[in-house]
Amino acid sequence: MADEFILDTDDLERRMNGALGALRTEFSSLRTGRASASMLEPVMVDAYGSMTPINQVGTVNVPEPRMVTINVWDKGLVGKVEKAIRESGLGINPQLNGTIIMLPIPELNEERRRDLTKVAGQYAEHARVSIRNLRRDGMDQIKKAKADGMSEDDQKFWETEMQDLTDKFIALIDEQLETKQAEIMQV
Template sequence: MTDEIEIDTDDLERRMKGAMDALRHEFASLRTGRASASMVEPIMVDAYGSPTPINQIGTVNVPEPRMVTINIWDKGLVSRAEKAIRDSGLGINPQLNGTIIMLPIPELNEERRRELTRVAAQYAEHARVAVRNVRRDGMDQIKKAKSSGMSEDDQKFWESAVQELTDKMIASVDKALEAKQAEIMQV
């Protein structure tokens, strides 16, 4: 056939990068013993009748390496925000000072560090699975294109392009996991 059939590798790459972005977001929510404003991002507070992210009802600051402060704008929401933090599973005991909620970050013990590295590994495995699913979609597109007239040489070219993209993304997932595990284990 004279018509060139192309596979949209840009779309596949965009979807694989989406999996990487999701992994980075999950890694940011893991507590590493250092204070980070992203630790409290997933916390939702029942404000004005609907669940609201905590960073939308107050200002989140990191004044020192082991402290996160949240300055709640509405006095009526302070107790709800405190309850949401306690119920979040962060393992941090909030302290109140007027409308400011202080979150002292305790030192992680060795057992908790190992547990967090296992959680990080699970997040990375989910990202790898997402990347492989995108690869499978790309390979399915190639099979459909072959049945509608793609040459065998073109098929091999596109398969190797998709596989190369997959290998590159898996390697970046592994590199991100290695860096996160090193950060968690750092005392």
């Protein structure tokens, strides 16, 4: 039975990819001074008696690099959409033009850029911790198999495989962090 031990690297790799995907999602929520429709995803509007995502009450477009527009379908909701944006904490001042709400994205100052790079670093560290926890789970499986009679050569082989997988994902996280920090600091 000990000869049959095979570490499920596919499952571990899938879970590590999940941590990487979560990091990408967190990075996309960081505002870099460029307009993005995804920055409005957390904004909810009180429409028809329930809280509704903003993209379900109007069309969100990015016509220019520093402008987001929302074409609200129901004229009666324009005020509620504007209020939801003002209260969202995005720091954007909506401008009305009929049923179209324009959101000019202000230039980020140097201090705010530095703060955002620190936040990006914290997100990356959380992802690294997730990867290390997955490595620990894999190493625990290997130790259990060793206790059940796995040879030392097999143990070394699987530990090396586990470490290589971990190093690969840590490098991917570092690469994404570097890219995001360069994007944030770009003026």
